[in-house]
Amino acid sequence: MSTKKFRPDVDAPVYKGGYSPYDIIKEGTIAIVVVGILVVLLAVVFGSPDEPAITIKKWSNAAPIDFATTALSELNGTSISASYGAPYNHNGPGQQLGPLALARWVGVRIPINSADDFVIDPLQSQPNNPALKSSLTAWETASASTRTTWVANYTKVAGHMTFTNGNVVVPAANAGPVPVMINDLTHMARTGALDTALLSGNGFYTTDYTKPLLFIADGSYLGDLAQKQHMLGNQWGMMNETGSYPGQPWLWLYTFWYQVPPMNSSSNGDIEVFAIMILLTLVLFFLPLIPGLRAIPRKVRLYRVIWREHYRDA
Amino acid sequence: MSTTEIERQWTTRLRHRAAGKLPPEKLLPDTQPSYVSSWIYVFGVATLSSLILVIVTGCLLALRGPSWWHGSFIGHFVNSLHLWSVEVFFFAMVVHLWGKFFMGAWRGGRTATWMTGVVTFLASLLTAFTGYVSQSNFDSQWISTQAKDGINATGGGAYFNVLNMGQMLMWHIVLLPLAAIVLTALHVILVRVKGVVPPYDDDATAVTTPEGATK
Numbered sequence: 001m002s003t004k005k006f007r008p009d010v011d012a013p014v015y016k017g018g019y020s021p022y023d024i025i026k027e028g029t030i031a032i033v034v035v036g037i038l039v040v041l042l043a044v045v046f047g048s049p050d051e052p053a054i055t056i057k058k059w060s061n062a063a064p065i066d067f068a069t070t071a072l073s074e075l076n077g078t079s080i081s082a083s084y085g086a087p088y089n090h091n092g093p094g095q096q097l098g099p100l101a102l103a104r105w106v107g108v109r110i111p112i113n114s115a116d117d118f119v120i121d122p123l124q125s126q127p128n129n130p131a132l133k134s135s136l137t138a139w140e141t142a143s144a145s146t147r148t149t150w151v152a153n154y155t156k157v158a159g160h161m162t163f164t165n166g167n168v169v170v171p172a173a174n175a176g177p178v179p180v181m182i183n184d185l186t187h188m189a190r191t192g193a194l195d196t197a198l199l200s201g202n203g204f205y206t207t208d209y210t211k212p213l214l215f216i217a218d219g220s221y222l223g224d225l226a227q228k229q230h231m232l233g234n235q236w237g238m239m240n241e242t243g244s245y246p247g248q249p250w251l252w253l254y255t256f257w258y259q260v261p262p263m264n265s266s267s268n269g270d271i272e273v274f275a276i277m278i279l280l281t282l283v284l285f286f287l288p289l290i291p292g293l294r295a296i297p298r299k300v301r302l303y304r305v306i307w308r309e310h311y312r313d314a
Numbered sequence: 315m316s317t318t319e320i321e322r323q324w325t326t327r328l329r330h331r332a333a334g335k336l337p338p339e340k341l342l343p344d345t346q347p348s349y350v351s352s353w354i355y356v357f358g359v360a361t362l363s364s365l366i367l368v369i370v371t372g373c374l375l376a377l378r379g380p381s382w383w384h385g386s387f388i389g390h391f392v393n394s395l396h397l398w399s400v401e402v403f404f405f406a407m408v409v410h411l412w413g414k415f416f417m418g419a420w421r422g423g424r425t426a427t428w429m430t431g432v433v434t435f436l437a438s439l440l441t442a443f444t445g446y447v448s449q450s451n452f453d454s455q456w457i458s459t460q461a462k463d464g465i466n467a468t469g470g471g472a473y474f475n476v477l478n479m480g481q482m483l484m485w486h487i488v489l490l491p492l493a494a495i496v497l498t499a500l501h502v503i504l505v506r507v508k509g510v511v512p513p514y515d516d517d518a519t520a521v522t523t524p525e526g527a528t529k
Contacts, residue, residue, distance in 0.1 A: 006518050012422025012511055013518035015347050022346035031356075031363040039367055039402055043394035050384060050393070051452035087472035095467040102469035109472035207480025214477065217459035226456045237460060241446070241453045245397075248442060250404045271467035285432045288420030298514055302416040307513040310349040 009294045017310075051229075051242040056198070056212060059221045060189035064163040068186050070219040072158055074114040075178065076151045079218040082114035088214070089113065095271040102271070110210060118215045119185055122197035132184045135177030142176065150176035166190075233258050253277070336507050343506075350510050354413040357406045364403035365498060369491065371396035376487060380450060400442055407435060419511045427504040434497040441494055444486035447476050454479070 006013075060067040073079035077091065085092030086103040087110045094103040120139070126132055139147065154175035162169045168183040188194045198212040216222050223232065231237040239255045241247040257263050257273040266272055287293055297303060304311055320326055374392045375383060383389035411431065420428040447458040458476045465471040475481055 008514065008516075008518065009418065010421060011518070012424075013513075013515035015349070015512040018348045019345040020348045020351065022343055022350070024342055024344075027359060028363070031359045032366060035360055035363040035402060036367060039364070039395055039398045042398035042401070043391060046394070046398070048390065048394040048397040049451075049453065050390065050449075052384075053451050053455050084466075086469075087466060103466055103471070106469035106472045110475060207483070208475075208478045210475060210477040213455060213459055216455065222456065222459070225452070229452075229456075231456055233460065237456070241457075246401055248446065250408060250439060250442070268467075270464040274464055274468050281432075281436065285429055287415075288425040288428050294418070294420070297416045297418045300416065303418070303514055306352050306354050306413065306417055307349055309351055310513050313348075 049243040049245050056189050056195045057192040063221045066220050068168045068182050071185050074118040076155050081214045081218050095268045097271045097275050122194055125197050135180040138177045150178045154178040340506050349513050357410040360406035361410050364399050367399040371399050424508050430501040437494045441490035444482045448479050448483040448486050
């Protein structure tokens with residue numbers, strides 16, 4: 001035994017008291033049985049949520065204008081995906097923490113070209129449609145500035161967009177092939193063909209839903225459904241799940257930071273929240289080594305309640 | 315082969331070291347210091363028990379594949395068991411963590427025990443999160459499309475793509491459970507090696523070795 005000065009927040013006292021019988025195997029077995037019964041009861045009484053995934057087919061049939069507007073935003077570069085930045089493309093600055101632009105430094109690792117990936121390439125997979133083929137040829141042979149003009153002209157009248165007799169209708173505009181492309185992509189989506197087309201880029205087998213998820217998330221439909229389920233970011237969304245289920249309450253602190261300024265309105269909110277959580281995690285990890293913090297339990301004296309029998313018998 | 319040569323073998327040395335650090339009576343004790351009688355100790359045992367149930371129910375789900383539970387009554391019930399095992403696991407673990415904080419459980423050379431517990435908690439968070447984003451329903455669509463922004467902002471999204479269901483499922487059922495199980499085993503071994511931390515003593519003046527806490 002050392003003769004060094006006793007440090008109450010670092011050292012443990014010599015225990016000179018008694019010992020009690022302890023059947024670790026019996027205790028473990030009983031615990032598994034009791035927890036097992038509790039889990040079965042909870043599963044029987046409450047079950048678990050399983051709200052079906054939405055498809056692009058479902059989205060475009062339920063909200064064709066939202067779908068068509070989103071498709072347009074992929075073409076004109078205003079969608080979230082189109083202007084995201086790393087890791088998808090170079091079209092946005094990405095988030096920064098002071099001088100640290102971590103995402104940009106890592107670079108584009110999951111390349112997404114919104115116009116090609118979500119609009120042009122799927123349309124090119126459509127067979128037996130001469131009008132569409134002609135429109136796509138016009139698009140591909142046009143100069144970049146002509147394309148920009150067409151899309152800009154369509155965007156100007158898109159506010160008057162209607163969905164009439166199964167077609168996306170906008171007032172006449174000098175928009176070249178864009179009206180046909182948007183209308184045909186909406187038709188394609190409403191049949192379910194776009195769901196398949198966005199996956200087929202990875203071959204016959206795929207488990208990667210990056211493209212369809214980015215496309216769906218660019219629209220308002222997914223967010224509208226999430227809002228009804230109280231899952232938006234400002235509704236503590238990350239820790240919630242559909243229905244009246246507890247979700248991931250252990251993420252409460254992470255979600256909390258999104259509710260308070262400046263993170264709740266910052267364009268760098270995600271990296272700021274991550275930085276706070278990494279810092280707090282490091283504090284938790286190194287807590288035994290941090291003077292002051294490691295003294296809290298000794299000063300709070302809640303241990304007197306936890307070990308009340310020990311102190312009563314002492 | 316001489317006795318000296320045998321004693322120098324890596325295997326022999328490892329066995330001696332392991333037996334010295336964790337003799338059978340420490341690994342499977344039949345007595346405990348009398349202060350180990352608080353209700354707080356229940357939550358450590360409950361954490362381990364619910365972890366076992368999480369693993370068992372997860373293995374049952376794995377038997378029939380990731381789509382089974384969507385269209386099968388039994389599959390859905392197994393999923394419910396898995397979900398509630400996870401909820402109980404985290405509840406017990408968080409109470410365990412706070413309990414250990416207020417007991418100053420790192421005292422007496424138990425810093426590594428505390429640190430492995432914290433890392434296990436983090437690994438468990440990530441395991442649960444990857445479960446939520448790989449369950450292939452509306453929850454996973456929404457949670458993954460929201461979570462991508464946080465992970466992308468760190469640069470990690472380039473390699474840990476939460477929109478890639480296959481990648482998330484493999485992390486959820488292979489890599490992270492393996493990490494959580496190994497870390498939990500390490501944590502429990504450290505608890506057994508170091509013993510349960512003794513209560514604070516205002517009158518203590520001498521530094522003790524961790525073994526002082528156990529028989």
